[in-house]
Amino acid sequence: EQIEKGGYEHFMLKEIFEQTSSIHDTIRGRVSPQNKEVFLGGINDVIPKLVNARRILIIGCGTSWHAGMVGEYLFEEFARIPVEVEYASEFRYRNPVIFEDDIVLAISQSGETADTLAAIKLAKEAGATVLGICNVVGSSIPRETDAGVYTHAGPEIGVASTKAFTAQVTVLTMMAMLVGYRKGTLEKEEYHKLIEEFSHLPEKIAKILEKDQDIKELSKRYIESTNALYLGRGFLFPVALEGALKLKEISYIHAEGYPAAEMKHGPIALIDEHMPVFVAATKDKSYEKIVSNIQEVKARKGHVIAIVTEGDTVIADMADYVIEIPETLEALAPLLTVVPFQLISYYIAVLRGCNVDQPRNLAKSVTVE
Ligand code: G6P
Numbered sequence: 001e002q003i004e005k006g007g008y009e010h011f012m013l014k015e016i017f018e019q020t021s022s023i024h025d026t027i028r029g030r031v032s033p034q035n036k037e038v039f040l041g042g043i044n045d046v047i048p049k050l051v052n053a054r055r056i057l058i059i060g061c062g063t064s065w066h067a068g069m070v071g072e073y074l075f076e077e078f079a080r081i082p083v084e085v086e087y088a089s090e091f092r093y094r095n096p097v098i099f100e101d102d103i104v105l106a107i108s109q110s111g112e113t114a115d116t117l118a119a120i121k122l123a124k125e126a127g128a129t130v131l132g133i134c135n136v137v138g139s140s141i142p143r144e145t146d147a148g149v150y151t152h153a154g155p156e157i158g159v160a161s162t163k164a165f166t167a168q169v170t171v172l173t174m175m176a177m178l179v180g181y182r183k184g185t186l187e188k189e190e191y192h193k194l195i196e197e198f199s200h201l202p203e204k205i206a207k208i209l210e211k212d213q214d215i216k217e218l219s220k221r222y223i224e225s226t227n228a229l230y231l232g233r234g235f236l237f238p239v240a241l242e243g244a245l246k247l248k249e250i251s252y253i254h255a256e257g258y259p260a261a262e263m264k265h266g267p268i269a270l271i272d273e274h275m276p277v278f279v280a281a282t283k284d285k286s287y288e289k290i291v292s293n294i295q296e297v298k299a300r301k302g303h304v305i306a307i308v309t310e311g312d313t314v315i316a317d318m319a320d321y322v323i324e325i326p327e328t329l330e331a332l333a334p335l336l337t338v339v340p341f342q343l344i345s346y347y348i349a350v351l352r353g354c355n356v357d358q359p360r361n362l363a364k365s366v367t368v369e
Helices: 011-017 019-027 041-051 062-079 088-093 114-125 140-144 163-183 188-198 201-209 212-220 234-251 260-265 287-299 314-318 330-351
Strands: 056-060 083-087 103-108 129-134 147-150 227-232 254-259 276-280 303-309 321-325
Touching: 011 019, 011 330, 019 163, 019 201, 041 103, 041 129, 041 147, 041 163, 056 062, 056 088, 056 114, 062 083, 062 103, 062 163, 062 234, 062 330, 083 088, 088 114, 103 114, 114 129, 114 140, 129 140, 129 163, 140 147, 147 163, 163 188, 163 330, 188 330, 201 321, 201 330, 212 321, 212 330, 227 234, 227 260, 227 287, 234 254, 234 276, 234 330, 254 260, 260 287, 276 287, 276 330, 287 303, 287 314, 303 314, 303 330, 321 330
Parallel strands: 056 083, 056 103, 103 129, 129 147, 227 254, 227 276, 276 303, 303 321
Antiparallel strands: none
16 A cells, blocks of 8 residues: 555545646647647537537536536636536436436546436436546446546545546536637637646646645644635635535535635624635636635634735735745636645644545445435
């Protein structure tokens, strides 16, 4: 097992660090900066269906559901297709409305999650086209779906999903870009800018990982916390959800992810000097708004730890701690901002003495409903 961990103390840390190469593996052969094209062989035949889709239903559980949430923003932004993101367990039991021309996109790391599999069967019975985004080659979900794209993140052993999430978001981004470009809703110039930026993601993730020891130091301050709040807006709202899930899964600290502007409808009541508030606050079109949200937290003595774009001095002056990450395009920001959140959860959990690779009560693959 020590050999498998490749010198890392835990699989989770190894998998967080593998994201420089796993993202590369996910895009390899699919995104070509030379030809400035995205090519997804597994779904090539269904691209016309996607281009003409009236609606996409994205289905998943846990972290895969969070990736699906990012997918919603991506497909709406690039391809102007309405998207609904569904928890597989809710979808399958509530007599959902499924049209024959719906595209159902099932996301699953393991490819074995019982609820997701059952939701797929339901969608197939209703005559929808069912696509999969899975990591484990030859698992049940890829066998049940009409077509799909493998994430190629490599085996993920840690129960808390890390590199599989970034691989899922990478595939969703490629799909949404491709469909949007073919449909004409994503301008050629923008499409090419995204393709170019894709090739820089691995080196940008590597730069974030260089801050590993700083993040470990920072994490020490929060090992006694009992609650934490995670905030984000737009593309970074699902990242806030994922950040909170990571923390609760492995450290057993209660954490909630919220769209930053919703804070005033409830969670703001919880904020006091004991509450760490982790904010994904990189420069994008809602930057000014997230700055106001940070001020609201500070006014109530909350402790703000913000993920910001390199060189941001405005938030640095306000927050208790900032983690700078390299600049990227707004739609690609989830792939970078999630990495510091993964590390924070990892270190808080390790410092609390938790079994990060096998947290209590959780399983890597949930094959029962
Ligand atoms: C379990 C795992 C999570 C995972 C979820 C969905 O809860 O612990 O890490 O996100 O199942 O699994 P899937 O394999 O379908 O992505």
